[in-house]
Amino acid sequence: MSDRFIILEEWKELKPIECPQRGGINFPCVICRECEIGDVTTSFEEHLILESTVNSVLVHIDLGLKERNDDIEKFSLKRVKIGLSKAIPAIQRSDWEEGDITIMIDDEMAKDPVTLQKIHYFINTFHREWPRFASQAKQAFTKWETQLVREIKFDYDNKFNEKI
Ligand SMILES: [Zn+2]
Numbered sequence: 001m002s003d004r005f006i007i008l009e010e011w012k013e014l015k016p017i018e019c020p021q022r023g024g025i026n027f028p029c030v031i032c033r034e035c036e037i038g039d040v041t042t043s044f045e046e047h048l049i050l051e052s053t054v055n056s057v058l059v060h061i062d063l064g065l066k067e068r069n070d071d072i073e074k075f076s077l078k079r080v081k082i083g084l085s086k087a088i089p090a091i092q093r094s095d096w097e098e099g100d101i102t103i104m105i106d107d108e109m110a111k112d113p114v115t116l117q118k119i120h121y122f123i124n125t126f127h128r129e130w131p132r133f134a135s136q137a138k139q140a141f142t143k144w145e146t147q148l149v150r151e152i153k154f155d156y157d158n159k160f161n162e163k164i
Pocket residue numbers: 019020021022027029032033034035037038
């Protein structure tokens with residue numbers, strides 16, 4: 001727990017820079033990766049990979065999908081990420097590695113302690129809740145599939161019965 005609070009303190013240190021590669025604009029170095037200012041430091045803890053630069057940080061949350069290799073779960077995560085990225089600016093829609101969800105914190109977000117707390121909370125809870133979300137998705141899918149098969153079978157059995 002204490003480690004996480006150190007991370008939170010570090011994020012408060014994020015500062016805007018002028019990226020020479022991008023004509024002096026403050027572009028997230030963790031995405032750009034083209035100049036020396038944007039040097040990336042990678043660190044690991046539990047289910048997280050953190051890539052830190054002077055003005056931005058990527059937090060990759062591993063949801064353990066690789067071991068399960070479940071297509072419905074992978075697809076559900078993809079859809080959830082697209083939806084969440086539209087609703088919450090820090091959440092990235094792209095896959096860094098299949099089966100993770102990535103958060104980007106930049107210097108602008110780091111200025112707001114409430115935003116940092118929200119991101120921190122998301123990082124600490126999402127990976128714990130994901131198995132439940134994934135099982136809801138699978139249940140919904142199975143329900144649809146069972147219902148559909150029943151309908152098609154019913155049609156198949158009964159469509160021509162009356163005419164014979
Ligand atoms: Zn740069």
